[in-house]
Every structure is written in structure tokens, then in C-alpha cells.
Amino acid sequence: MKLYRLLTGPDDASFCHKVSAALDKGWELHGNPAYAYDANANQMRCAQAVVKELYGQNYSPEMKLGEQ
Structure with missing residues (x-):
């Protein structure tokens, strides 16, 4: 997965x-990475996608992705 x-x-x-x-x-x-200006916060914002392969598990929407 x-x-x-x-x-x-x-x-x-x-x-x-x-x-x-x-x-x-x-x-x-x-x-x-992506960068965009947030006019409401008056600052630049960043985004970066990350992926991780897990073996022996099935995906569930209840997973806490940050804890994987």
C-alpha cells in the first residue's frame, strides 16, 4: 500500500x-515543492507531497497518516 x-x-x-x-x-x-502567497496571512506558504510504501497493511480512512 x-x-x-x-x-x-x-x-x-x-x-x-x-x-x-x-x-x-x-x-x-x-x-x-510548491509556493504561494497567502494574502490573508500576508506570507508565503509552502507545500510538499510525500509518499510512503507500507507492506502487510490495508488502507483505511481512519489511519493517522502522520503516525505512519
Whole structure:
């Protein structure tokens, strides 16, 4: 089973830490990061897709993807 997550956050160190934590748990980058200006927050926002292959498990919508 392959899992997919889209990590998002402000364009600062906290976003880099979020992506680094996912990589440390075995997630892999999927595609390029994206950047967009959030006019409501008056800041740049980042997004990065990550994927992870899990064996011997079936997908369930109740899964906590961040805990995988």
C-alpha cells in the first residue's frame, strides 16, 4: 500500500522541520515543492507531497497518516 500526504506550512524553518520529520519516518519526497502567497496571512506558504510504501497493511480512512 502506498500512502500520500501533502505537507503545508509557512515558508520558514517550521516547514523544513515538518518535512525533515516526515523523511526521518521513512516518507519520500514526491514531486517538487510548491509556493504561494497567502494574502490573508500576508506570507508565503509552502507545500510538499510525500509518499510512503507500507507492506502487510490495508488502507483505511481512519489511519493517522502522520503516525505512519
